[in-house]
Amino acid sequence: MERKVFMGRLYSNRREKLIDMCMELQRDGRKFLYIMPSSAAIREVREKFNRANYGFLGSKVIVFDDLEVD
Numbered sequence: 001m002e003r004k005v006f007m008g009r010l011y012s013n014r015r016e017k018l019i020d021m022c023m024e025l026q027r028d029g030r031k032f033l034y035i036m037p038s039s040a041a042i043r044e045v046r047e048k049f050n051r052a053n054y055g056f057l058g059s060k061v062i063v064f065d066d067l068e069v070d
Contacts, residue, residue: 019045023052026059034061 006018022032036042046061 015045019048022059023049026057032059034059035067036061036063039063039065 006021018034022034025032034045036045042061042063049056049061
């Protein structure tokens, strides 16, 4: 399984490119994990996926806090 990590500033045109790349991965039947630093920013990203791809099929959009283990 091929794994790639892409990082970028929160508000940049790179974020739009990453969203488009994730949507393309999903259309090809592949999975992705999109991690955002804050819950405020994640709402916009989730909304874009819902409008364009009708949600996340086997993939996730989460915030850093979701990675914590109690």
